[in-house]
Amino acid sequence: MKDNETEFELSQEDFDFLRGHVTKLTGIQLPDHKKALMYTRLARRLRALDLPSFKEYRALIDQQLRVGNNEELLNIVNAMTTNVTAFFREAHHFDELTKALPALLEKFGRVRIWSSASSTGEEPWSIAMTVAEFKKNNPHADIKIVASDIDTQAVEKCKKGEYEMSEEDFKKIPLLKTYMEEYEQPEPSISVRSGFKKAYRIKQELKRSVDFKNINLLHAPFPLPYDRLHVIFCRNVIIYFGKDTKTALFKQFAELMEPEGLMMIGHSESLMGINGDFELLGKTLYKRKS
Ligand SMILES: C[S@@+](CC[C@H](N)C(=O)[O-])C[C@H]1O[C@@H](n2cnc3c(N)ncnc32)[C@H](O)[C@@H]1O
Structure with a gap:
């Protein structure tokens, strides 16, 4: 893959070695056309480690694995996960959640919700806002939320609940105004300094409503706080x-x-042919069969 524009050579052998580890660790499959993506994401690691080639990078990983050290593999996981997300993404799910809560509470006396690939937190905080709105009329409802992701850096961002966005995007979703506040970053980022974005954070009153964990969906049993x-x-x-x-x-x-x-x-996912325990209720929405 070395040409005039690329800094490091990523041979097919390097790619196969690295994608093998990514799939084994995360379940994420990387077909051949993802080679350029791997190059972009991992070239940063080579620069950070001051390594001259992917061959040396492989040697470092092998050397770490021989002594039972997973440190660089963890960096690879964090680098190779795609964290694209948004507040109230696929908004109909949050309306469906609000509609389902009364019957679930009636039947089970409590509701436990898991955001299982929570990325940087926009999804679990959207769930928390939806639940907080529901609780305005149902103050004693016993509802708890846990959020988790394999990516340790994403989980840290979830916990912080601090986000940058344009004022226009912020205003598009009225609930953000209720449950988030603008704040002053100690060291404002370039986007904030230049006025393209503003810094917002989850208000303290909502902060306590989500529990965060680092969970790999490949490794059951999952260390969840609820049975x-x-x-x-x-x-x-x-x-x-x-x-x-x-x-x-x-x-x-x-x-x-x-x-x-x-x-x-997700919007482009389906459970067809995967599991007969779930019944399709609507677009990307299923229920656990009785
Ligand atoms: C594209 S984001 C989706 C975020 C959010 N659920 C949404 O729909 O907006 C995918 C997330 O899955 C996480 N992920 C990938 N493999 C995983 C695994 N094996 N276990 C847990 N999370 C994983 C990634 O770290 C990433 O944050």
Whole structure:
């Protein structure tokens, strides 16, 4: 892959070695056309480590693995995950959640929600805002939310609840104004300094409503704070997995979920041919069969 524009050579052998590790660790499949993506994401690691080539990078990983050190593999996981997300992405899921809460509370007395690939937090905080609105009229409703991701840096960002966005985007979603506030960054980023974006953070009153974990969806049993779940958001992550990984994951989800529980998946994902325990209710919305 070395030409005049690329700094490091990424041979097919290097690519196969690295993608093998990524798939083994995360379930994320990297077909040949993702070679350029891998180059861009990992060239940064080579620069940070001051390494001259991907060959040396492989040697470093091998050397670490020989002594049981996973440090660089963890950096690869964080670099290779795609964290694209947004507040109230696929907004109908949040309306469906609000509609489903009364029946779930009536049947189970409590509702436990898991945002299982929560990326940088926009999804779990949108769930928390939806639940906070519901609680205005149902103050005693016992609802808890846990959010998790494999990417340790993304989980840290989730916890902080600090985001940059344009004022225009912020104003497009009225609930953001209720549950977030503008704040002054100690060291403002370029986008904030230049006025393209503003810094907003989740208000303290909402901060306590989400529990955060670092969980790999490949490794059941999952270290969740609840035994049973009533709602799972698993959106825009299985698109990267192979069929066997998806099948195994939804078998685990089915075991953890109460009958009638809600499962939300991403806009281009489907459970067709993957698991018979879930019944399609609407667009990318399923329920755990009784
Ligand atoms: C595109 S984001 C989706 C975020 C959010 N669910 C949404 O729909 O907006 C995909 C997320 O899946 C996470 N991910 C990838 N493989 C994973 C795994 N094996 N276990 C847990 N999370 C994983 C990535 O780190 C990334 O944050």
